[in-house]
Amino acid sequence: MKKIAVIGQGYVGLPLALAFASHTQVIGFDIDELRVGELNAGIDRTKEADSGILSSALLFWNNSDGDKGYKASFALEDLRSCSIYIVTVPTPIDSFNAPDLKPLHAATRMLGKVLKKGDIVIYESTVYPGCTEEDCVPILEQESGLIFNQDFFAGYSPERINPGDKINTLATIVKVTSGSTPAIAEEIDQLYQNIILAGTHKAPSIKVAEASKAIENAQRDVNISFVNELALIFDRVGIDTQDVLAAAGTKFNFLPYKPGLVGGHCISVDPYYLAHKAVQLGYHPNVILSGRRVNDSVAEFIASKVVKLMIQKDIAVKGAKALILGITFKENCPDIRNTKVKDLHAALEDYGVKADVVDPWANAEEVAHEYGLRLKTVDEAMQSGGYDTVIMAVSHQEFLKMDLTSFCKECVVVFDIKGVLDRAIVDARL
Incomplete structure (x- = not known):
């Protein structure tokens, strides 16, 4: 060879x-x-x-x-x-x-x-x-x-x-x-x-x-944008999206996509490459770009939902403390490329919430260089404590073993983006 x-x-x-x-x-x-x-x-x-x-x-x-x-x-x-x-x-x-x-x-x-x-x-x-x-x-x-x-x-x-x-x-x-x-x-x-x-x-x-290659990830992006849009709709209806998907999933040909933050090096990037070529050739790709808009809006939706839940629990928003669990774009992986957790962090900060991030998989120096964020260790977050809201953003195996109450005040909002936590302790999930 x-x-x-x-x-x-x-x-x-x-x-x-x-x-x-x-x-x-x-x-x-x-x-x-x-x-x-x-x-x-x-x-x-x-x-x-x-x-x-x-x-x-x-x-x-x-x-x-x-x-x-x-x-x-x-x-x-x-x-x-x-x-x-x-x-x-x-x-x-x-x-x-x-x-x-x-x-x-x-x-x-x-x-x-x-x-x-x-x-x-x-x-x-x-x-x-x-x-x-x-x-x-x-x-x-x-x-x-x-x-x-x-x-x-x-x-x-x-x-x-x-x-x-x-x-x-x-x-x-x-x-x-x-x-x-x-x-x-x-x-x-x-x-x-x-x-x-x-x-x-x-x-x-x-x-x-x-x-x-371009359509592999564009297809996934569009499918995930559909269930993300469902999550936005069902939030207004007042029903749990995961429950709806579980019921619909009993049909043999229902596609089992889940709502969530769509980041990473492929799914959130590749559709723009295909769209770029289409526009060059005089065609505006409506479906591909509309899917991108929906997926890019999810971080802001989660932040606004967390803030609404805090208000309902009489938690002062301005100056509140939030703990975001995870910054990599997927679980049990150190890859932080194009993570949408950074958008969630920025949206919370815009509301006046002080947001900390912990992630045992991510390289702290790389996160600081790429996004200007200082990661806290799990021990630092526990010592800091007193968080008003905890958000499960990335379901690393380490997080699934944790007692979230060790981070929190008695009155706290728990938002489960990944749908992996005990529903008894969760206020909302995507």
Whole structure:
């Protein structure tokens, strides 16, 4: 197998690099020098990689005869010996909800400087249909001086990593593949078949593969927006949304979606990429964008509901203390990318409520850097005590074992966003 470089060593890139490292030599490239140092010491702060697998891959690199193993690097020169480059850098949105391709373009320009005849560049980062061939390939040609589909080739294979999920892992999820020529498409498909136990699906074109990724998460976003809108309606009716969903769920073809805060690196971002392309082509995507508006409104709804419940219990809102349990975008995972808990925190503060956040999974320095919030430890929150409201925002396993009364005053509002607490102690849930 050809030597591979995986560009970006985060939640997607690291598991991918380690999977290939059992078959060939892999350079895990990242511009974060601290991250590279940690990985070469066998430390993965994302907790996505098995420590034993990472250590073994590092040892193989150092002790094998050059046929397999893993090494992390931030040195451009290390990439020159590779023949296949897989790009897994972030593709976020900006403050106007438009695609932010700066990381993707930067990685592409970098690869253009080391690209050789016969090399293949495969993109896994989520993009809109056409981005690989219309945005990235021209950069590769310009930087390398090579001709696309003559001197070098491209492919797209959308990542399907589910952070924190130890059951549905890289190897157990079918992988969509594609290539810029029929022969390259087959080569890329065979490449991934080496590591994907669930098998692959070879798409007929790069654009089809790109679109497949965009609609996966747009579909989930729209479905969740529907049940979130139901939660807004049923709150006014005065009935519990979870009870309604439990009743409706007894029909065989009812889809079991739950209401909640929709954040993370995919579901709350990818629909904007698809919408961006649609608008470019003169079509306004009503369903996709209306779903986004509903989901983006949930944090404000929860904050306003908490405040109303406090008023009903004669709790003074201004100066009240709130404790938010969790800031990661999902349970039992350290990923804080695009978490909507930050919006909930901001909404409560706008009402004059002093909100503290605890999360044993999140990196406190990362939270402070990304969102300007200081996480409290669980012990600090207990010592502080006297909270007027407690909000279960993320159902980490640690929180499910806690006695919430240790944080609270006698008169307190408990809001359960995740629907995991004993209903006897809950004032409302989404």
